[in-house]
Amino acid sequence: MSTPEARAEEHRQLRWMRAVSLLEGSTLLALVLVAVPLKHLAGVPMATRIMGPIHGLAFLLYVWMLARTVCAGGWPRSEMIRLVAAAFIPFGAFINERRLARRQAVLAACD
Amino acid sequence: MIYPWLKALHAAAALTWTGGLLAAAMAIQACAGAKVPADTADRRRALDTVRRWDRHVTSPAMLLAWVLGIAIAIQGEWFGSLWLAIKLGFVVFLSAMHGLATGTLKRLALGSLPSPSSALRHIPAATVASIAVIAVLAVVKPF
Numbered sequence: 001m002s003t004p005e006a007r008a009e010e011h012r013q014l015r016w017m018r019a020v021s022l023l024e025g026s027t028l029l030a031l032v033l034v035a036v037p038l039k040h041l042a043g044v045p046m047a048t049r050i051m052g053p054i055h056g057l058a059f060l061l062y063v064w065m066l067a068r069t070v071c072a073g074g075w076p077r078s079e080m081i082r083l084v085a086a087a088f089i090p091f092g093a094f095i096n097e098r099r100l101a102r103r104q105a106v107l108a109a110c111d
Numbered sequence: 112m113i114y115p116w117l118k119a120l121h122a123a124a125a126l127t128w129t130g131g132l133l134a135a136a137m138a139i140q141a142c143a144g145a146k147v148p149a150d151t152a153d154r155r156r157a158l159d160t161v162r163r164w165d166r167h168v169t170s171p172a173m174l175l176a177w178v179l180g181i182a183i184a185i186q187g188e189w190f191g192s193l194w195l196a197i198k199l200g201f202v203v204f205l206s207a208m209h210g211l212a213t214g215t216l217k218r219l220a221l222g223s224l225p226s227p228s229s230a231l232r233h234i235p236a237a238t239v240a241s242i243a244v245i246a247v248l249a250v251v252k253p254f
Contacts, residue, residue: 067214
């Protein structure tokens, strides 16, 4: 991406992607660290019935945004695989968010 | 009482989403096969029209299809069924395909991608195949 219009678009896209990464990571943590223990240790199955679908929606949004961001930015395939793999582990989305922030900083430095 | 309404709206949203995805995928294919230069006004206008449709119709329909699909699964107590787990896998795949298509459209419209990768020509076929599998899973519920 080289035109100022294209760079502005990528900035916007990265900002959204970082927000969705945090959302995906937070809902996964809430599911694994709060809802699942509540279900199995405190006998409150409602916790996973609420958090499960919320995390499912966040994950779909994450996958969609990731494919869009990577494709629009012309990123290498290895980067995409790393970002998708990190979505499946707790805290991985937070690592992704840092990675995206670094990319955004590099982009800003080129302006 | 609300269940058939949720189902009807979900089907409408899913059809709108996948129809828009196919339109976007075909626009990308048209750019890949075109002999005209990448930066012509006509091509830019056509791509802008497809992107506008995607932003205002296809992407909101996708979000609606996700939310209504989950609402149906909760109402019908379908979570835990194998057919739904497989269907969700295809929904993730279609969502990724949509992301790839919109990302590529954006690059084409901004002129930073003269010609799309040949791998993207499989999106329409993959989309149709996924829709067929999803329809069978949702209607027949074989597992």
